[in-house]
Amino acid sequence: MLDTLRRIVQEVNSASDLREALNLMAHRVREAMGTEVCSIYLLDEAEPKYVLMASEGLKPEAVGHVSLKLSEGLVGQVGLREEPVNLEDAFSHPRFHYLAETGEDPFHAFLGVPVIHQGLVFGVLVVQQREARRFDESEVAFLVTISAQLSAVVAHARATGGLHNLEENREHNRASFFTGLAGAPGAAIGTGVLLFPPAELNAVPDRPADDVEDEVQRLEAAVEQARTEIRDLGERARDSLGVEEQALFDVYLRMLDQHALAGEMVERIRDGNWAQGALRQVIQDHVGTFERMEDNYLRERAADVRDLGRRILARLQSNNRREPDYPESCILLGDEITTPMLMEVPRERIAAIATTRGSRNSHMAIVARAMGIPTVVGLQGAPLKKLDDSELILDGFRGRLIANATPELRQQFEDIIEEEKTLLAGLEKWRDDPSETLDGVRIQLQVNTGLMTDIQRSRERGAEGVGLYRTEIPFMVRDRFPSEEEQRAIYREQLEGFAPHPVTMRTLDVGGDKELSYFPIDEENPFLGWRGIRLTLDHPEIFMVQVRAMLKAAEGLDNLRIMLPMVTTVFEAEEAQHLIHRAWLEVRDEGVDVSMPPVGVMVEVPAAVWQARAFAQRVDFLSVGTNDLTQYLLAVDRNNQQVAELYNAYHPAVLHALVHVVEQAHEEGKPAGICGEMAGDPGCALLLLAMGYDSLSMNASQLLKVKAALRQHRILFARQLLNEVLAMDNGQVIASYMDLQMRKAGLGDLIRQAG
Secondary structure: OHHHHHHHHHHHHOOOOHHHHHHHHHHHHHHHHOOOEEEEEEEEOOOOEEEEEEEEOOOHHHOOOOEEEOOOHHHHHHHHHOOOEEEOOHHHOOOOOOOHHHOOOOOOEEEEEEEEEOOEEEEEEEEEEOOOOOOOHHHHHHHHHHHHHHHHHHHHHHHHOOOOHHHHHHHOOOOEEEEOEEEEOOEEEEEEEEOOOOOOHHHOOOOEOOOHHHHHHHHHHHHHHHHHHHHHHHHHHOOOOOHHHHHHHHHHHHHOOOOOHHHHHHHHHHOOEOHHHHHHHHHHHHHHHHHOOOOHHHHHHHHHHHHHHHHHHHHHHHHOOOOOOOOOOEEEEEOOOOHHHHHOOOHHHEEEEEEOOOOOOOHHHHHHHHHOOOEEEOOOOOOHHHHOOOEEEEEOOOOEEEEOOOHHHHHHHHHHHHHHHHHHHHHHHHOOOOOEOOOOOEOEEEEEEOOOHHHHHHHHOOOOOEEEEEOHHHHHOOOOOOOHHHHHHHHHHHHHHHOOOOEEEEOOOOEOOEOOOOOOOOOOOHHHOOOOHHHHHHOHHHHHHHHHHHHHHOOOOOOEEEEEOOOOOHHHHHHHHHHHHHHHHHHHHOOOOOOOOOEEEEEOOHHHHOOHHHHHOOOOEEEEOHHHHHHHHHOOOOOOHHHHHHOOOOOHHHHHHHHHHHHHHHHOOOOEEEOOHHHHOHHHHHHHHHHOOOEEEEOHHHHHHHHHHHHOOOHHHHHHHHHHHHOOOOHHHHHHHHHHHHHHOOOHHHHHHHO
8 A cells, every 4th residue: 555655646746737636646546445436626715615626436527617615515524624524325414415417426435534734624535435335444544645645736736826827827917926935025026047056957947958959969978978987987896796786887878878868868959958957857757757667676766867867967067067147137046045056146136035945034044134135935836947037026025926927916016116115215314323212222233244245234224233243154155164364354354344343253153054065964953963162162173263263353453252152051151262262362472462352152042041140150241043042942943834833033932031031141240132033123122122132133124124113112112012922922912912013103114124
């Protein structure tokens, strides 16, 4: 049964559109279970009702036309109960509703299971049989398992509007909407540009061949290089492998023959696709064929075909690397867009970013917000290859990507973009004013930076220094560790750019979702693994070089502050301070005249919250990283879209933890700040002010919005809000209440713009 299930899933996943997938599912399930009918009903939310969308065994003309209300019939009963309904004789059940047009008269046995995705019923999967009998437990279990697979297919189609809808909507002049999560606020109109990592076959898009013969030559050269590489591998393996294993290399060579895979690729090029797209098409076709085979040995050959494809693709990309053509206003598309990939695109040409993976608090989304780029993440199932080179609209407020927009819809977003520009221009009046409430309570507003371009934008918005400089970004955009001198030059530019205001530099914080290509970390659970201060204390040579570079960069400026990430024990803080002091003595011995900078820790794990006082007794300041703290307190992986809705900075546990940290710090006479995303939300900023935090550090794009909110209220209003929300026990209720209060206070535009 497991093999049957696997084959059904593979066939359905390889279907070209939803209709084909449903028909395949109905056919294969009826065949596998030996029933006479298998039908699939899907929810039509517009009516709402369940519509028969596929069937094997009922009248074909009923498909697409027969429907049942949500509470009607046995199908409605399955949906309402959200559990299987297994009946020996459906006709005798009081909820049975006869549908003459389906031809279901002879079928007595009925088994229906709900198709559920993330708690929502998307439809009902039904099998029926003439003989009056109850289906046994194994049959029920099989159909429940199949429905779970079907739910993913339906969710994918709902997210994308159906894989075939782009073409249909273009013909009928209808817009296609793809829904994800708002990663960075803003709206943009531009041309889709698909970015894909090297040697990643599945990410390669289809593109027209500008010169067919040139593409053929490129492919043939790459294939020949791959053949040479495989021959060499075969020679090296001659002494260590048996005859049977050695024969595999001959199989590889035959597969690359002009009459085999290579010949098919050339045909695809002559049909109009570029070399990389032709390669992907042929490899995917053959991989799918092998994966559907009954024989285990032959099925395993799919991996060999995939490996050959990667080898040829790597040769194609390395031999013929072309500079991408970025239009003036491009919307970058990708499954994942890493920081190095982002850095390769000229900033002035990036209008927006859309990815199928990630969450609002993934590192890429944070960097995008820092750069002021509207972003949507988690567009699961969006057909990126079809969207490449199309005009798109990105809505970073509601988390949507729109293709085939009507003229009216396009005009609507042009107006939104213009309104946003007007709002930002109106906020400029607050730029030079102090960040204080109407009754004179001050709080320092700083910025989070990581790029050279952040300096000018931050200063233009009146930033009072840097609360978080992400030193990992210069590491992530290189193919090796930067030298001490390279780091010194980068840090010097940041320190000079904000002098005399303080610049808080976080020591190298990699691990989790921040990777270095030249220093791979392979872990089952990276967010609970080797990252932050744990990694750098294990590699003091990396830590010392970085701290020495910071100290040398601060000579004559003395506005450096050093912050330690991911600290969980007092020992880690003390060990790091010892190394920092040693580095300071070393640079002093070299003649660098620099004062010992203040050293602080980031509070971003629960252990640090409850040791806040102990840390405050040993360091100069505390700074709360609310992104990770929220993640760890709520046990919600911030990159996992399945649980993205549970990530809530207004959760009571988060708010009470923040109150505890600032109280403990102040009792020891030490300042406490916020350097997470909460600081840039005007509503959150008012609560943090009321808690007593001394500084808020945020993306430059949010600074004037936060300042506007602070300068239009008294501290009494903020404290009243804080007392009210601390008495609440539901994060969603708190978020809604804060939204309502901000709108009543006349700050609705700031809330909408803040996302």
